[in-house]
Amino acid sequence: MQDIMISIIVPIYNSEKTLERCINSVLKQEFRDIELILINDGSIDTSLQICRMFEETDSRVRVVDNSNKGVSFSRNYGIENCVGEYIFFLDADDWLAEGALKKISLTLEKHPDIVFTSFYKEYRYKHQYITISEKEEAVYTCCEKEFNPYHTRILGTVWGKLYRREFIGNNRFNEDLNLCEDAEFNYRLIKGAKLMIYLNFASYHYVYSSSSTIRMYNPKQLMQYQKALIEIRKTVVSLSEDEITSYYIFVCNVFAVLVMNNIFSINNKKTFNEKKKIxxxxxxxxxxxxxxxxxxxxxxxxxxxxLVKLARKRKNFLIYILSIVNNIRGKILYQ
Structure with a gap:
């Protein structure tokens, strides 16, 4: 197979503690035909200096220094300025598994639109293997019903996936969205995919953070999620009944995040009656x-x-108790 270049796009904002691990995980890959685009998004720590250090020692590294415009702007900049036939999105907190790009590259002779894999969810003291299939490898065409492209573990993120650049075309991340921007991007893309390949090995290490903004109380989150879901709804309106059902699953996932991590978050100091009103x-x-x-x-x-059964019956106190149990359990399990 003729060599195919992979462009790896890394948006960076104040990531000095994890950045070297992230970059090294790419540059030490057995697969060498890459360009690594490091996009500094107005960091005020030493992230830019770290990027420059790698740029000076490896010709495959390209550093872009922008003012703070957000992760979607950074990814769009990378899409518009990369040269690889395929694009891989990597977050600066995370890292690639050893040999990941080599394994993924072996599928590219089939010219898939998207390649996605299993991944490790990294907690403080342990990790969890996340997969959606028992198969070692699965090839899905646009006509096959077995693959549900709206599975939240796949749809909700762009990291850890390989996209054919020509397939992305003029699609870009919606820079007006602060939440679910990855999902909205994927909804638009996946409905036009003719060939997708799933590999059941962990190519990616995703670092779970209990201090993530989606796990903290924010009174603006309801409006931000609603804005994103309205955009996604525009995409699914013309899809099949099964795919719309899957959209409802995604909505319920967002509802769970809002209830567990926002309304009944430990750091939400509102009274129970105020929370019930929300x-x-x-x-x-x-x-x-x-x-x-x-x-x-x-x-x-x-x-x-x-949660959904309780919501349908408006059992708000039981939802409150469920949220407390979930938050305590999360603190115990996800350390």
């Missing part, structure tokens, strides 16, 4: 009402099954 606002929101009322509960993960 919860009722979500119930009456057309996007969430549609998802909660129409989702097939049997298709939800177990914790979300319980």
């Amino acid at each position: 919860l009722y606002d979500i119930y009456e929101n057309e996007i969430f009402k549609e998802g909660i009322n129409n989702v097939k509960i049997c298709m939800l993960p177990k914790p979300q099954k319980v």
Whole structure:
């Protein structure tokens, strides 16, 4: 097979503690035909200096220094300025598994639109292997129903996936979105994919952070999620019934994040009655009402099954208790 170049795009903002690990995981790959585009997004720590150090010692590294414009702007800049036939998105907190690009590259003679793999979810003292299939390798065409492209573990992120640059075409990340921007991008792309390949090996180490912004109380999150889900809804309106059902699953996943990590977050100091009022606002929101009322509960993960059943019956105190248990369990398990 003729050599195919892979462009690896890394948005960077104040990542000095993890950046060297991230960059080294790319440059030490057995697969050598890469360009590594490091896009500094206005960092105020030593991230830019670290990037420059690698740029000076490896001709495959290209550093871009921008003012702070957000992760979507950085990724769009990378898409527009890369030269590889394929694009791989990598976050500066995370790292590539040894030999990952070599294994992925072996599938490229089939010219897939997207290649995605399993990954490791890294906690403080342990990791969890995340997969969606028992198969070692699976090839999906646009006509096959077996692959559900809206599975939240796959749809919700762009990291750890390889995209054919020509397939991306004029699609770009929506820079007006602060949440679910990866999912919105993937919804638009995947509905046009003719060939996708899934490899059941962990190519990527995703670092779970309990201090992530989506796990902290933010009164603006409801509006931000609603804005993203409205955009996604525009895409799924013309899709099949199965795919719309899968969209409802995604809505319920967002609902769970809002309830567990935002409304009933430990650092939300509002009273229970104030929290209950916010919860009722979500119930009456057309996007969430549609998802909660129409989702097939049997298709939800177990914790979300319980949550959605309680939401349909407006059992707010039990939802509150469930959230407390979830937060305590998370602190114990995800260290």
